[in-house]
Amino acid sequence: xxxxxxxxxxxxxxxxxxxxxxxxxxxxxxxxxxxxxxxxxxxxxxxxxxxxxxxxxxxxxxxxxxxxxxxxxxxxxxxxxxxxx
Numbered sequence: 001x002x003x004x005x006x007x008x009x010x011x012x013x014x015x016x017x018x019x020x021x022x023x024x025x026x027x028x029x030x031x032x033x034x035x036x037x038x039x040x041x042x043x044x045x046x047x048x049x050x051x052x053x054x055x056x057x058x059x060x061x062x063x064x065x066x067x068x069x070x071x072x073x074x075x076x077x078x079x080x081x082x083x084x085x
Contacts (some may be wrong), residue, residue, distance in 0.1 A: 014040065016053055036058045
């Protein structure tokens with residue numbers, strides 16, 4: 001997440017990486033981890049409010065607009081079996 005703040009200077013980043021907590025526990029094994037973020041143009045920050053920010057979803061309000069960004073993984077095997085029974 002820090003790369004957004006360091007390299008994209010015209011935008012502010014609202015978000016959280018799921019990797020930050022995982023990396024602190026030791027070596028990473030297995031599939032990639034989730035994370036969400038929303039980029040807001042700096043000139044809109046005065047009318048922007050972060051409602052909630054977690055590794056699975058971000059909710060912000062820009063003026064009268066609510067923005068929801070969600071990470072919703074699914075298990076393909078389970079979905080396939082359930083749909084074709």
